Amino acid sequence: xxxxxxxxxxxxxxxxxxxxxxxxxxxxxxxxxxxxxxxxxxxxxxxxxxxxxxxxxxxxxxxxxxxxxxxxxxxxxxxxxxxxxxxxxxxxxxxxxxxxxxxxxxxxxxxxxxxxxxxxxxxxxxxxxxxxxxxxxxxxxxxxxxxxxxxxxxxxxxxxxxxxxxxxxxxxxxxxxxxxxxxxxxxxxxxxxxxxxxxxxxxxxxxxxxxxxxxxxxxxxxxxxxxxxxxxxxxxxxxxxxxxxxxxxxxxxxxxxxxxxxxxxxxxxxxxxxxxxxxxxxxxxxxxxxxxxxxxxxxxxxxxxxxxxxxxxxxxxxxxxxxxxxxxxxxxxxxxxxxxxxxxxxxxxxxxxxxxxxxxxxxxxxxxxxxxxxxxxxxxxxxxxxxxxxxxxxxxxxxxxxxxxxxxxxxxxxxxxxxxxxxxxxxxxxxxxxxxxxxxxxxxxxxxxxxxxxxxxxxxxxxxxxxxxxxxxxxxxxxxxxxxxxxxxxxxxxxxxxxxxxxxxxxxxxxxxxxxxxxxxxxxxxxxxxxxxxxxxxxxxxxxxxxxxxx
Amino acid sequence: xxxxxxxxxxxxxxxxxxxxxxxxxxxxxxxxxxxxxxxxxxxxxxxxxxxxxxxxxxxxxxxxxxxxxxxxxxxxxxxxxxxxxxxxxxxxxxxxxxxx
Numbered sequence: 001x002x003x004x005x006x007x008x009x010x011x012x013x014x015x016x017x018x019x020x021x022x023x024x025x026x027x028x029x030x031x032x033x034x035x036x037x038x039x040x041x042x043x044x045x046x047x048x049x050x051x052x053x054x055x056x057x058x059x060x061x062x063x064x065x066x067x068x069x070x071x072x073x074x075x076x077x078x079x080x081x082x083x084x085x086x087x088x089x090x091x092x093x094x095x096x097x098x099x100x101x102x103x104x105x106x107x108x109x110x111x112x113x114x115x116x117x118x119x120x121x122x123x124x125x126x127x128x129x130x131x132x133x134x135x136x137x138x139x140x141x142x143x144x145x146x147x148x149x150x151x152x153x154x155x156x157x158x159x160x161x162x163x164x165x166x167x168x169x170x171x172x173x174x175x176x177x178x179x180x181x182x183x184x185x186x187x188x189x190x191x192x193x194x195x196x197x198x199x200x201x202x203x204x205x206x207x208x209x210x211x212x213x214x215x216x217x218x219x220x221x222x223x224x225x226x227x228x229x230x231x232x233x234x235x236x237x238x239x240x241x242x243x244x245x246x247x248x249x250x251x252x253x254x255x256x257x258x259x260x261x262x263x264x265x266x267x268x269x270x271x272x273x274x275x276x277x278x279x280x281x282x283x284x285x286x287x288x289x290x291x292x293x294x295x296x297x298x299x300x301x302x303x304x305x306x307x308x309x310x311x312x313x314x315x316x317x318x319x320x321x322x323x324x325x326x327x328x329x330x331x332x333x334x335x336x337x338x339x340x341x342x343x344x345x346x347x348x349x350x351x352x353x354x355x356x357x358x359x360x361x362x363x364x365x366x367x368x369x370x371x372x373x374x375x376x377x378x379x380x381x382x383x384x385x386x387x388x389x390x391x392x393x394x395x396x397x398x399x400x401x402x403x404x405x406x407x408x409x410x411x412x413x414x415x416x417x418x419x420x421x422x423x424x425x426x427x428x429x430x431x432x433x434x435x436x437x438x439x440x441x442x443x444x445x446x447x448x449x450x451x452x453x454x455x456x457x458x459x460x461x462x463x464x465x466x467x468x469x470x471x472x473x474x475x476x477x478x479x480x481x482x483x484x485x486x487x488x489x490x491x492x493x494x495x496x497x498x499x500x501x502x503x504x505x506x507x508x509x510x511x512x513x514x515x516x517x518x519x520x521x522x523x524x525x526x527x528x529x530x531x532x533x534x535x536x537x538x539x540x541x542x543x544x545x546x547x548x549x550x551x
Numbered sequence: 552x553x554x555x556x557x558x559x560x561x562x563x564x565x566x567x568x569x570x571x572x573x574x575x576x577x578x579x580x581x582x583x584x585x586x587x588x589x590x591x592x593x594x595x596x597x598x599x600x601x602x603x604x605x606x607x608x609x610x611x612x613x614x615x616x617x618x619x620x621x622x623x624x625x626x627x628x629x630x631x632x633x634x635x636x637x638x639x640x641x642x643x644x645x646x647x648x649x650x651x
Contacts, residue, residue: 027567029608047611049632050639050646051569080645095645098567340642411632412640420635422642472630 020102044115060128072349123153163241164249204255207454296361342370410450417450419467460484513540
């Protein structure tokens with residue numbers, strides 16, 4: 001894993017001290033809130049409904065055990081003993097006090113972490129496939145690329161005041177687990193005809209108010225050209241992106257309004273010039289970064305043959321193929337039945353850190369689906385690992401199933417939210433609590449956002465739920481057929497929304513309709529929707545309701 | 552015809568704690584919605600908000616929120632967002648519902 005250089009260390013420490021001074025000046029009255037707000041946001045400190053919130057970056061979703069333990073310590077010492085993992089591979093602490101935040105940032109710096117660029121109109125935390133470096137289907141580990149972009153984009157003077165925030169995601173696999181097509185820039189590792197690895201560059205994706213699937217700007221970009229090319233894209237965006245209307249300021253609107261062809265012409269023109277002006281990335285720098293993401297020293301061990309039912313069920317749902325066939329990638333579900341998606345207590349964080357140290361070569365990952373991954377687990381260790389997870393309430397065998405729900409914090413925490421999302425997720429997981437029934441329903445992604453900003457990725461949920469304020473009442477719109485993978489698609493709205501106490505029964509009716517309509521257990525919800533279209537699902541949603549009103 | 556004025560209170564977040572606070576009749580700040588001073592005219596409301604805006608050193612983001620008078624004579628929130636702000640999140644017993 002990447003370790004801070006002296007430069008990184010000094011940069012982060014200096015930033016902490018700078019913020020300590022800024023907080024002191026806010027508290028003694030020499031800074032007004034208008035002056036202080038942009039400064040705190042640059043350091044990841046938001047003010048939410050009930051308290052401040054500190055958003056900490058977990059670059060490309062990768063953590064060492066010591067870092068996870070430090071997050072647990074911070075949660076206990078300065079917060080309420082838990083943290084919330086987000087769809088952008090960040091962790092949020094929901095209850096910090098303003099005066100404590102500099103100490104929290106200092107504690108993060110102790111383990112090479114920070115909250116810089118987790119807010120504001122800059123290049124945000126670069127996300128990556130949470131199976132990076134482990135996935136059997138991978139062309140190359142995307143994390144050296146993400147780390148290179150992190151170094152290039154951190155405090156980049158030209159890109160500190162973009163028209164709007166800017167999100168980059170990288171995947172090294174053809175199976176896209178990083179939702180790259182819903183990012184301002186998505187990088188997908190591909191090989192050219194000569195077999196060399198490079199990137200397919202996708203631009204202009206995004207969810208939010210105007211959801212768009214990204215378009216391919218370049219089929220193949222050689223690895224060595226990455227930064228010059230990204231610089232060219234950001235240049236075009238910085239110059240031509242709209243600053244007159246924040247709702248039209250994302251690069252997706254520029255690409256949409258001016259066409260991908262115009263975008264390509266402009267980017268390629270600047271890129272050609274950049275190539276002459278800028279040196280390529282120093283090959284020794286790139287090599288040093290790549291060297292810090294080498295695979296672990298795999299061990300050999302005998303795998304016990306037979307396993308019991310609960311363990312086998314968990315292995316079936318919560319493990320994925322590793323590039324080393326003796327190993328597995330383990331997903332730890334942070335979606336216990338009735339729980340808050342993405343939340344982990346400090347005790348659970350420490351358990352996961354200990355287990356990672358013992359069974360996963362000291363590595364953990366945070367997925368955009370708000371779960372924790374142990375990327376390198378020898379199959380012989382799965383029974384012991386499972387037993388330890390059961391003891392910590394972390395063995396829910398529901399990865400990819402109906403109760404593995406993404407939910408943003410919604411109006412339980414977020415100042416921007418228009419409705420709650422967490423209790424909807426909690427109730428849905430309780431309604432579908434039975435794991436055998438969940439397995440029968442099969443792969444199904446429910447994603448819930450509490451406002452149109454779509455942090456809960458509802459547009460790309462097989463079933464998406466959007467909470468709105470309709471004349472002072474919470475109302476929930478449903479979308480169907482969204483897809484966040486390499487076949488990305490934006491879901492379609494079913495029709496009028498449902499009240500808070502109607503949304504869970506509505507989703508139940510959808511799933512009952514699917515079970516009736518599917519050709520067999522092998523036809524997933526998404527496949528059935530693709531085959532049948534909206535009509536039968538719409539009927540299930542609204543006809544029962546009409547009957548109820550008529551009665 | 553001018554729109555009928557709906558009673559309002561002034562609310563903000565505390566600078567140090569981040570917690571929700573309400574402007575009271577004494578010109579102080581309370582953590583309880585029931586303690587809030589209710590403005591019944593537009594002029595009173597604007598005056599209260601202006602008063603809050605001079606207290607930047609101890610609060611963040613003051614604004615007017617609609618309120619109604621309950622049976623006990625104390626103001627109650629009208630919008631569900633303001634109701635949540637009087638309690639805290641629904642997934643844990645944290646915030647005002649636990650502390651007050």
